Amino acid sequence: MLRAQKIIKTFGNTTVLHGIDFSLEKGSIHALTGENGAGKSTLMKIIAGVHKPDSGSLELNGERLVLSSPLDALHKGISTVFQEFTLIPNLSVAENIFLGREPRTRMGAMDYATAEKKATEILSRVGLNFDPKTLVKNLTVAQQQAVEIAKGISADADIFIFDEPTAALNAADVERLQQLIYELRDAGKAIIYISHRLREIFEMCDTVTVMKDGRHVATRPTASLTEHELVALMVGRDLVDFFPPRGEVAKNVALDVRALKVEAHSPDVRFSLNRGEILGVAGLEGQGQREIARAIVGLKAAAHSDIVKMSPSTGATIRLDPTNGIEPMIQAGLGFIPEDRKSEGLFLNLSIADNIALGTQIGRPLGSILTNAKSVVAGLMRDMNIGKGDSRVIVKSLSGGNQQKALIGRWLASGVDVIVLEEPTRGVDVGAKAEIYRLLREFVEQGGALLVLSRELLELIGLCDRILVIHEGRIVTQMSGSEATEERILHAAIGTQHSDVHVASHTGVHAL
Template identity: 40%
Template sequence: MSLSTQEAVRENKGAAAQQKYLLEVDSVRKEFPGVVALDDVNLRIRPGTVHALMGENGAGKSTLMKIIAGIYQPDRGEVRLGGKKVQMHTPLDALEQGVAMIHQELNLMPFMTIAENIWIRREPLTKLGFVDHKALRENTQKLFDRLNISLDPETEVRDLSIANRQMVEIAKAISYESDVLIMDEPTSALTDREVEHLFQIIASLKADGKGIVYITHKMDEVFEIADDVSVFRDGKYIGTDLASNLDSDQLIRMMVGREITQMFPKEEVPIGDVVLSVKDLCLDGVFENVSFDLRAGEILGVAGLVGSGRTNVAETIYGVTPATAGTIDVFGETVEIKTPAEAMDHGMALLTEDRKDTGLFLMLDIQENMQIALLSQDHVKGGFVAESTVSKLCKEMSDALRVKTPGMNERIENLSGGNQQKVLIGRWLLTKPRILILDEPTRGIDVGAKAEIHKLITKLAGEGVAVLMISSEMPEVLGMSDRVMVMHEGHVTGILDRAEADQVSVMRLASN
């Protein structure tokens, strides 16, 4: 029975599956505070194969790979290599036992040479115990000759393009001669020609009997190089099948299939005039020719996979990274927005993607985190803050959003993720925005808090606020949006009305 025909945990039972596995994962569970990242998942990797691991953002793919690579420890379950149970407490443990991982986020040392990066902690030494730089260069050149990589081993990493840094990461992982090689979005920074080169390298690794775990969002890559495919969804293992038994529509349905009507109820509200019009907006090397209109009372969802450019577009509109071309019209007037302060002057607010890195001041209290957006407005006179007025406004907003806290002087780091998110939303609502840009508004918070924030977003739309909502969660995009704009690799690939947007159509646009 094929994985593509029934929603159940199952594996292909053909003769190939009976071979000795290089890697086996059995009933692995991993929890983070308030989140079950992996719920008793399984995985089997055959020698000499590419095993694609598929799922939406947040499905648990990277978490499992980090467990296999020794970065995280499982709460329960076991990992076996060559049939033997292993415990990897560190990435070094994993490397020593034959598992190497190429991370989506590059981990190279920019001020060291390529050769030094590849052989770090494994440098050849002279008889006196010093690094043998001649042998270091020669070893690197031999590796590059084998992989057909045309780079000078003496070049410092900081002088390389992102694509060439990615190739160095790949070469570094291969240099360990590991039996299992994990590739997490390895082509995200590569050109078509470089992708073809990588696939040639993968073919040679397969011929050597290596097992490659390949994580990607690109459907065409899966069907070009994968032998087996496993699907994860919401931290659960859905099943495994031969790639030859599947097509893209079947795979997409397995990745996204879930009921959303009750999770994300949508209230119909009047849609007004265009308040934000973006035409041919570009940011060199990141995205180009992005165009869309946003109306008062409308929730325009923005969907796309990792690297699609969604956050970059939001930050450019808000002046964090000024556009290199194109126009932005606000309420019918062409404006030039070079700073967030200018965006605020035009009635905009931006809730950033990462609340801890770019949103919160973790050492400050709720009051201080919430009031900061007001201090550039009408509540500072003669260099002094109107403390009583600001405190009253912040307290009223906290109560309205039902922030659970002992008091306004509680440090923000002590709140749950959902309450931290409410404080950030409250910060921007205090500015009375007419255009609200929300980047992953419910990421990392519990279901109850999500429901409250969804109700708040709908309420704001009902009051005429124009909402641009970026989300990696397909149900959120479909359940909350009046229209859905889909991006792929820096381009808008389509804008769908609510009635025509479904999980398959959005994923198809996001993958091509």
């Protein structure tokens, strides 16, 4: 149905695709995978009309295909759900879904009533029930991801490209998306599915193509591979000990949330985080875990809080007041790594060195300079294996995995001893994931403490020493990482365990 032949693409002096061949059949779900920087998204952007190949050709149904733009690709039957959101923040959900193909009145103006009615129907297919008049800028990252998907599937296309569509979705939303993709396949559509999530590849896809360093590595029937074999093809080596072994959790508390009410009517949240511990937070989308985390670090106003942090050196109690904002929290040694690294975390037009070096200035008086900042950056670059080791590279040119490592590196350079971390490996390949997990475990082994929010249950189970489960803004249960299962977490997350659960910390028991 679709064939790409000998595709070469160069940006500046860097060749990112080296003569790639790729073919797609009608009624199939074809996975495209590989490490960050393998060239997957570049190849898809060529098929989607975003980039033009320097050489090579595309064919659709046996005829040469030349694309001038994504809209041209859409008109020729190719619809793409991009990894990087293409939504316009100051337009409504309905306006974004139908951008470039708006329904019109007889007078030629946009028919808002029709657009909003159709948008409501499309949103319901992806499990959303909010007002299509809502401005995109007021949506969460997960809601924006769902709108991006709704926009993609709303097209009358023959080929659908999904580029990391589940990166911001929880388990229930992923399952709903899978059903939509199965419906497209059964209707004879062809689907290209780009993902780092191995489970999704093996559950959904009949064929998988692996790329590495801009080259084609292999195309195989998915059923002919094991996860271990696929990972070896992706990273070019066997990936041993994907999650580092759990260490010894100290008995001394690093952060004690004695009471927290996000809203006046919200349940009272209480838990403690110990030194040497990675504490995970699980829950379905919209259950309040994001608001709890951001209230703790001072990014969201809380109705009431009683939070204390213990000094890592003296053990002295430091009372935290999140209502004063995030700056005093950072001064007290509490850091925050947001889910959306591009809009909330990194300075994309600065170099790796500058982004990491900013961490050395966190909490320091204005105008002061850390004399060994360069050596700190050099040490982190070496230890974290960021990019090709050139600290002068501009961050926006890095792969998602290297961008995430640069952001984590900034906070490791900052000297904070407690970090709240949202979605540590969103959009990150398996090789980079393993490196990030190692960095996080090393941080807590050196006396730090981590509170980690993730939609990937297997990530929480493999990485965390202990897991809290949130339902309707309340901690309904906790379990050790070694004893946790996806089934146990999901049962709690959907509310099949009641709220009269006692949530134990390592220093005592808080009754909720």
